[in-house]
Amino acid sequence: xxxxxxxxDKSRRFNNNRxxxxxxxxxxxxxxxxxGCGFYFGSLALLADAGHNLSDVVGLLLAWGGDYLxxxxxxxxxxxxxxxxxxxxxxxxxxxxxxxxGLVIWEAVERLLDPSPVSGLPIIVVAGIGVVVNGxxxxxxxxxxxxxxxxxxxxxxxxxxxxxxLGVVIxxxxxxxxxxxxxxxxxxxxxxxxxxxxxxxxxxxxxxxALDKVPSSVDPAKVLDYxxxxxxxxxxxxxxxxxxxxxxxxLTVHLVAPDAxxxxxxxxxxxxxxxxxxxxxxxxxxxEEDLDEELGCL
Numbered sequence: 001x002x003x004x005x006x007x008x009d010k011s012r013r014f015n016n017n018r019x020x021x022x023x024x025x026x027x028x029x030x031x032x033x034x035x036g037c038g039f040y041f042g043s044l045a046l047l048a049d050a051g052h053n054l055s056d057v058v059g060l061l062l063a064w065g066g067d068y069l070x071x072x073x074x075x076x077x078x079x080x081x082x083x084x085x086x087x088x089x090x091x092x093x094x095x096x097x098x099x100x101x102g103l104v105i106w107e108a109v110e111r112l113l114d115p116s117p118v119s120g121l122p123i124i125v126v127a128g129i130g131v132v133v134n135g136x137x138x139x140x141x142x143x144x145x146x147x148x149x150x151x152x153x154x155x156x157x158x159x160x161x162x163x164x165x166l167g168v169v170i171x172x173x174x175x176x177x178x179x180x181x182x183x184x185x186x187x188x189x190x191x192x193x194x195x196x197x198x199x200x201x202x203x204x205x206x207x208x209x210a211l212d213k214v215p216s217s218v219d220p221a222k223v224l225d226y227x228x229x230x231x232x233x234x235x236x237x238x239x240x241x242x243x244x245x246x247x248x249x250x251l252t253v254h255l256v257a258p259d260a261x262x263x264x265x266x267x268x269x270x271x272x273x274x275x276x277x278x279x280x281x282x283x284x285x286x287x288e289e290d291l292d293e294e295l296g297c298l
Contacts, residue, residue: 016064017067017068020064020067023154024057026133027137029133030130031053055100059093059096059153059154062092062093063093063150063151063153063154070082070084080244085245086149086245086246087149087206087246090152091203091210093150094153094199097199101199104192107185109185110185112182112185121176123168123169123172124172127169131162134165148246152202153202160195167187167190171186213243214241215241223239224236226276227239230269235255236255250282251281251284252284253282253285258288269282
């Protein structure tokens with residue numbers, strides 16, 4: 001079973017590396033193309049968006065780096081290795097999304113207050129390329145978004161930018177139809193609002209993980225009820241559940257079981273926690289009496 005799990009981890013690592021490499025490569029090329037078009041057409045909007053899309057590259061590199069670090073082996077002074085790097089990467093990615101949307105809102109408000117003429121056709125063409133590039137990158141991370149918050153971070157980041165590019169295309173089409181300079185910033189504000197609503201739960205999830213909140217996939221009350229229901233267990237205390245990474249959850253607990261067979265109880269508890277709650281990193285202490293209470297520990 002150990003070898004099988006190792007093979008799965010190697011396969012996941014290969015798939016993630018391929019996703020991040022392709023996604024980063026596509027976005028680097030697009031940033032160069034968009035910046036070049038911005039200089040050629042003299043479009044400040046395209047240059048600004050190229051700078052924004054550069055944040056996509058930073059976000060992808062951040063997620064990729066977190067994924068790489070999380071797979072490094074533990075050491076004596078880093079007993080969990082760098083697993084937490086995926087949580088920090090996910091939090092950083094979510095903050096980048098919020099900052100990027102904030103810049104879009106800032107510029108949109110400035111343009112609403114002081115509208116200026118915008119050429120629709122170059123915007124449609126370049127933003128259309130952005131929809132394709134960001135859309136393809138989003139699809140790369142679609143399959144892993146539910147099982148890994150770090151991959152979900154890359155997915156949310158790229159989905160947000162696909163929405164922004166699509167909004168720019170829509171504003172360009174409307175500008176070809178009606179020469180209303182306020183259309184571009186108005187559409188930008190609408191897209192920004194949609195992205196904030198869609199990405200806010202991801203930001204909260206990554207922040208909670210960084211603060212060691214029990215992962216949303218685990219119900220601590222059910223874990224406690226299960227452990228209390230084990231044969232021979234009289235009491236359960238010092239239950240702690242926290243995310244080791246965006247993929248792994250850890251648990252420590254003390255079971256008071258004076259008359260139980262310790263080895264049998266440990267096997268049952270470890271197997272049950274893994275099967276029922278997908279918690280694989282467990283440290284369970286079996287006691288004949290509540291030692292914390294005897295020692296006066298808080």
